[in-house]
Amino acid sequence: MAAPTTGRRGYYNATGDDYAASRYAERHMDGYRAFRNNTLLSILNSHFSTQKLRILEVGCGPGLTLEFLGQASPHYRLVGMDVSDTMVRQAGQRASDLRNQPKLALGDADRLPFREGLFDVVYATRFIHQFTHAVKQQLWQEFQRATRRDGLIVVEFYARPYHRLRYHLGGAKGRSREDYLAHFPSRREVREIVPGPLEVHPLRLPGSRVVSAALGDGLVRRLTQLVGRVSGGLLVDEYFVVSRNR
Numbered sequence: 464m465a466a467p468t469t470g471r472r473g474y475y476n477a478t479g480d481d482y483a484a485s486r487y488a489e490r491h492m493d494g495y496r497a498f499r500n501n502t503l504l505s506i507l508n509s510h511f512s513t514q515k516l517r518i519l520e521v522g523c524g525p526g527l528t529l530e531f532l533g534q535a536s537p538h539y540r541l542v543g544m545d546v547s548d549t550m551v552r553q554a555g556q557r558a559s560d561l562r563n564q565p566k567l568a569l570g571d572a573d574r575l576p577f578r579e580g581l582f583d584v585v586y587a588t589r590f591i592h593q594f595t596h597a598v599k600q601q602l603w604q605e606f607q608r609a610t611r612r613d614g615l616i617v618v619e620f621y622a623r624p625y626h627r628l629r630y631h632l633g634g635a636k637g638r639s640r641e642d643y644l645a646h647f648p649s650r651r652e653v654r655e656i657v658p659g660p661l662e663v664h665p666l667r668l669p670g671s672r673v674v675s676a677a678l679g680d681g682l683v684r685r686l687t688q689l690v691g692r693v694s695g696g697l698l699v700d701e702y703f704v705v706s707r708n709r
């Protein structure tokens with residue numbers, strides 16, 4: 464299955480130098496990224512009694528989350544991997560001044576270049592939506608292979624209901640319904656990807672740009688937690704799924 468998973472390499476090799484600036488430059492994205500970072504940290508703290516953890520980020524891009532985790536604890540042993548040379552190079556540059564530097568690897572998430580059960584935690588942000596449902600299922604199995612028994616897998620998903628609405632409002636920009644919605648798995652599809660019990664942690668609300676400008680990031684954070692809780696995560700845009708590797 465090499466071809467279905469390496470299809471984005473050329474795109475990110477060509478555009479990766481602008482990725483952080485183009486995706487995260489807007490002010491409200493600082494709030495989202497800080498909330499995502501802190502949510503990840505609180506997930507790690509609530510599931511483990513130690514910070515001596517081997518942590519792998521799959522599809523690490525320019526290394527923004529690795530930078531945060533490297534600053535958050537000197538004990539984390541961090542590894543980032545990505546299919547794009549441009550992204551791996553950028554992640555290396557970003558980490559160059561860190562005391563706790565991540566190791567970086569070029570590779571395909573389809574065949575993680577690590578032995579079975581090496582990591583306590585495998586996580587991915589804004590990564591898994593890129594693949595078809597069948598490939599998402601295979602990638603999850605590969606995440607499980609690299610995670611030790613009772614370790615943790617943490618993956619960010621985009622929620623279906625909001626993006627179905629966007630599709631109907633013309634947000635698909637010419638893509639077919641099937642192609643567009645494949646990025647946003649339904650709750651049933653998430654259950655097919657993630658075996659066993661899972662936790663949902665809301666990360667971002669639809670319209671957070673407007674809410675953040677009007678009310679500030681503190682209120683956005685509280686609203687995201689509240690709306691995520693009362694809707695079981697359904698009325699959010701992005702959310703973490705957390706699963707113990709059994």
Ligand SMILES: C[S@@+](CC[C@H](N)C(=O)[O-])C[C@H]1O[C@@H](n2cnc3c(N)ncnc32)[C@H](O)[C@@H]1O
Pocket residue numbers: 468469470471472475521522523524525544545546547550570571572573587588589590593
């Ligand atoms: C949308 S970016 C997300 C980057 C970062 N995780 C973030 O949250 O901003 C998707 C990343 O996945 C990487 N990627 C795509 N296919 C991959 C694969 N098969 N194996 C590993 N990384 C891959 C891309 O190179 C890119 O860095």
